[in-house]
Amino acid sequence: MEPADPVNESVEGNGQFWQNPQPFQAELAPEGSDIKTIKMIVSITLGFTLVLATGYLAAVILSDGAILLRPSQQALERHESYNELIQPAPDDLTGEGIVACIVDSGIAIDHPDLEGVNLVGWRDFINGNGDPYDDHGHGTSMAGLLVANGWLKGMAKDVDLLVAKALGEDGSGSDAIVADAVDWCAENGAHVISLSLGGAPNILPFSIGSGRSSGDAANEAMDAGIYVVAAAGNDGEDDDGDVAHPSSEAGVISVGGVTLKGTHWPGSSKGDNNGRLLPLPILMPRGDPNKKPEIVAPAEAVPVLLDNGGWGLADGTSAATVYVTGALCLLLQEKPSLKADESTGGSDNINAVKQWLMESAIPESGQVTHDDYYGYGLLNVSGLIQEATQA
DSSP, X not given: OOOXXXXXXXXXXXXXXXXXXXXXXXXXXXXXXXXXXHHHHHHHHHHHHXXXXXXXXXXXXXXXXSSOSSOOHHHHHHXXXXXXXXXXXXXXXXXXXXXXXXXXXXXXXXSGGGTTOOEXXXXXXXXXXXXXXXXXXXXXXXXXXXXXXXXXXXXXXXXXXXXXXXXXXXXXXXXXXXXXXXXHHHHTTOSEEEEOOOBOOOSSTTSTTOOOOHHXXXXXXXXXXXXXXXXXXXXXXGOOSSOOBTTTSTTSEXXXXXXXXXXXXXXXXXXXXXXXXXXXXXXXXXXTTOOSSOEEXXXXXXXXEOTXXXXXEEOSHHHHHHHHHHHHHHHHHHOGGGSGGGOSXXXXXXXXXXXXXXXXXXXXXXXXXXXXXXXXXXXXXXXXXXXXXXX
């Protein structure tokens, strides 16, 4: 809003002079005349100004707009409700000692809720800048879900964070660049790679000259025992029949979305687990525990950080992906033998964790098998850790 045009007011005399033979004496206006009127005007003006100032301050503090001193009360309540929905891990698990890599649009490291974040590596695959930044905002929102430690609390705030900028200022990027970013994550010691992105692969990804895809990079990382988590996609009513690439890869953990009530978020993509010949690419039938999506997590109006230093609400399986990334970081802290650099298990560890995800997931009411929208069920962080520690 712009302020109204200023009003300039002046008070002028009436041009008359009084002659009085007596010595000049100031006369006091009787109560209820001009002075009383002036006092009333001043009081009304001050009161109106106070009301406006109070309203503005309330808007700044409580709104979900771009300029905020803190998240709105609604956002804080949703944040807490979503944390409870996924059955949180014990408070002593914070992701310490685990290396997580986020491939996205970057990170606005100066956000107040990111103060003290342990950013151990940064690579800009778009513009080659040596200092962290985020010219789109999506990456900052995703990073906050993992490592924020202010008004909002990330799932695994004490991880060692790697950030690879593979998306440009318009939020898009090529599959080849994402593949390079995944390789960089693996080369720099990532235990978990988080891909809150997705898109259709080439129609014939195996064709000569098509280049190396993000799916190829993800599979190589998983062969080394690195966990890869990716968004199922936000196709909603325009669903193309399967989850997004690279979450469609067998070993990648594909994450769908739920509402605050734990019901299917209608924008979340459907998985095709029966196989198909058309449309291309050809899909083979999928078996447990690799049916897509494997798991669902919060995706509707999720409280997030904004790259301008504020807070907001975001929809999408991108957010759901980071909840699962965080859960895996906590699991690896609790059971470090599952980490790529402390085990020779490689992809066997990933298969075991996917089995535990399946067995610990909370199904919808009446659900008895995998659902093409709801996966094996809702993420259950404490249940996942319990399954792993009892194995």
